[in-house]
Amino acid sequence: MIQIEKLSYGFPAKDLYKEVSFTLEMGQHAAFIGSNGAGKSTLVDMIIHPDKYWYDGKIIKDESCRIGYARQFAVRDKEQECTVFEYLSEKFVENQKATLAVCDEMAVAEDVEPLFEQYQALSDAFEAMDGDNYENNIHKQLYVAGMRELEETKLSQLSGGEYKLLQIMREMLLSQNLLVLDEPDVFLDFGNLNGLCQLINGYKGTLLVITHNRYLLNHCFDKILHLENGDIQEYEGNYAEYRCSQLKEKLKLKLQSIEEQEEIERTEKMVDSLRTRATLVANPVIGSAVNAKQTQLDRLLARQIKAPFIELREPKIELQAIEVETGNTVLSITDYNVSFDESLLENINFELLSGEKVAIVGANGTGKTTLMRDILKNNHPSIHIDENTSYACLSQLKDENIDETKTVYELMENLGFETSESIREYLGKYCLEGDALKQKVGQLSGGEKNLLQIAMIANTNAELLILDEPTSHLDIYAQMALEKAISEYKGAVLMVSHDFYLVANCADYVLLVEDNTIRRMRTRSFRKMVYDKYFNQKYLEIDKKKQELEANITLAFKKNELKTVEKLCNQLEVLSAK
Incomplete structure (x- = not known):
């Protein structure tokens, strides 16, 4: 389907790829992984639009290759008032109308030859999309994704996660035989993540998916493409086998x-x-x-060993070890209400005490983002942050916390860093280095922006952290580093997250948003709810054991206890085979 031969590409200050080669065979489901800023999205764009780039090497595509693409950030047309079914069937209906129009012209035209060519092209395209069965195919896709009841729902009434799944479904229905998905899981709640998993596994064509989601990596792929330090590692097999290898x-x-x-x-x-x-x-x-x-x-x-896929870039996230008095109220919400066309949240009341770590969890579209935005602004009459409590925020809203027109250097200088060397040394811990430091913030990848915000927060003495989807776009190693840092942090944390691992490993309790209100539940009860409703309990328990083994392996490597490493690797291999 796709063959890349000795591809080299980069900028004056940085080589992105140095003679990389790999293949993607018909029917393979490949996960494309790598550190934040490694160049995954750029390489995908080069495959889709090779004429836009000056590069060395070859990008060879099979003649039958039709590429579909679902982008990382899906922008919804607010004026689009069609239903879900109408949206998914749009391309098929357009083809049918165009075909009828050509037939009408052919009926009165003197020269039908060019019109017949148009008719044949439309007919071939309709057949390639399995157009005769498009209605049944739409019903099947909605059923697989768990969205059957939304068929007649207007697009404007969908949550962001539901709309993102529709984008992916639409590309799948057009029967592109190579479908590229760029971080399709970001911001999806547990139900929609399950729907995405089912869609991926049910897709018959070839898939290339950029993702850092551990659940998808362990359930959906039979090939791994790993980009690091300008080179690509190919692995035929699933992610668990690859990590063990x-x-x-x-x-x-x-x-x-x-x-x-x-x-x-x-x-x-x-x-x-x-x-x-x-x-x-x-x-x-x-x-x-x-x-x-x-x-x-x-x-x-x-000939000393150089292994870019072995010694990976792992950020060293260290949140300030502040001392706090326990029991003090640092944040309170009293009789909070928010509504748009209909009520979203009503009579919300809760308090966050110093030292507590709390996660707000709920389905897409239940009002979490709106609540978090009001907390971040701290100007709502129902929201009170203790005036003696210093706090820092991480937001997913563009330009909410950081000026994206400034360079990374300029941003850090505004925080009090006096020399380029001090900035370079500090951000190096967060794997932000080289060319990234000279770029405008708006040019960074999603993961790099999140790492930059985390680095800025870590440079404060905040007693309260307010975090909106803090692991979004982060690579796996950055996710695990952030989990560890939050667990060890002494201050209070309020976070909105769809990352099960972050919530399960870090939260003292969960605030579950459902039925227009919030209810408090223990983390253990939250885990059980997720096991019962969304995921397989055995899988999550095994995955937790694998994480613990990997942490122990990392520690044994640092201590140079290689016999222990060998023993633990054997245990991990047995566990990964389950």
């Missing part, structure tokens, strides 16, 4: 590196000894031996 390869390379270092040290000592003898005795044989050993040493140094 990575860790075992890291262990193998570590052991090999130790052997190489020992050999290098022995050879260096021999070279030094021979050089010393050569200075004392004028003997051409000794001189030749020195040259031979030096050549051997150069070869050993040159």
Whole structure:
């Protein structure tokens, strides 16, 4: 379907790809992963629109390849008042109308040859889309995604998550034989995430999906494409197998590196000894031996292991370890109401105490974003943040917290960093480095913007963090680093999140938004609800054990306890096979 051969592309200050090669076969479902800012979205755009770019190498597409694309940020036309069914059937109806118009022209035209060519092209396109069965196919897709009851609902009444699923469904219905999805899971609630999983697994064509979602990675793909440091790793298999393979390869390379270092040290000592003898005795044989050993040493140094897919960029997120008095109310909501055409939230009341970590969870379209926006603005009569409590915010709203017209350097200078070196050193911990520091904030990837906001928050002494979808767009390693940082943070946290792992691992309790109100529930009860309603309990329990094993493997690597690493890797392999 797609073949990439020795592709190189970049900017004056940064090479994005250096002679990368990979293939995508007919029918494969491939996950495209990699660190934030590695260039995944750019590479996808190059595959779809190769004529826009100047690059070295080849992008070869099968002649039958028709590419569909669902973008990362779906912008809804507020004026579009059609129903869900009408929206999904739009392209088919347009084709039918155009075909009828051509037939009407053919009936009165003297020269029907060009019109017949138009008719044939429309007919071929309709057949390629399985147009004769489009109504049945729409019903099936809505059923698979769990949205059957929304068929006659107006687009304006849908949540953002539901609209995003419609975008994906629409591309699938057009029977493109290669469908590209750019972070389709971002901001989806648990129900819609399940719907997306079913749609992906039921799709018969070829898929290339940029995602950092652990649930999708473990359930939907039979090939992994991993982009890091300008190179691509291909892996035939699922993500669990790939991750296990990575860790075992890291262990193998570590052991090999130790052997190489020992050999290098022995050879260096021999070279030094021979050089010393050569200075004392004028003997051409000794001189030749020195040259031979030096050549051997150069070869050993040159072939030392370089593994861009083993030593991954993992941000070091450290939220300030502030001391707080427990029991104080830092945020209170009293009789909060919000409504649009109909009531969304009514009589909302809750208090957040110092040191508590609380997650607001609910389906798309239940008013969470509106509530969070009002809390962030802190000017609503029903919302009160304690005047003695310093707080910091992370928002997903454009220009809400950061001026996207400024460069990253300018933004950090405004925070009090005095030198370029201090900015470079600080942001380097967050994997924001090189060319990213000179870019305007608006040019950063979604994940890089989130990391930048997290870095800004971490530079404060805030006693309260207000976080809106903090793991959105972050790669897996950044997600896990943020989970750890929030767990260790001493202050209070209020976060809106659809990330099950973040909520389950960090929240003291959950505020569940449903039926126009909020109810408090224990994290354990929340986990059970998610197990029963959305996901498989066995999967989530196994996945938690895998995360714990990976954390222990990372720790054992740091301590250089390689026998422990080997033992834990074997346990992870057994667990990944379940």
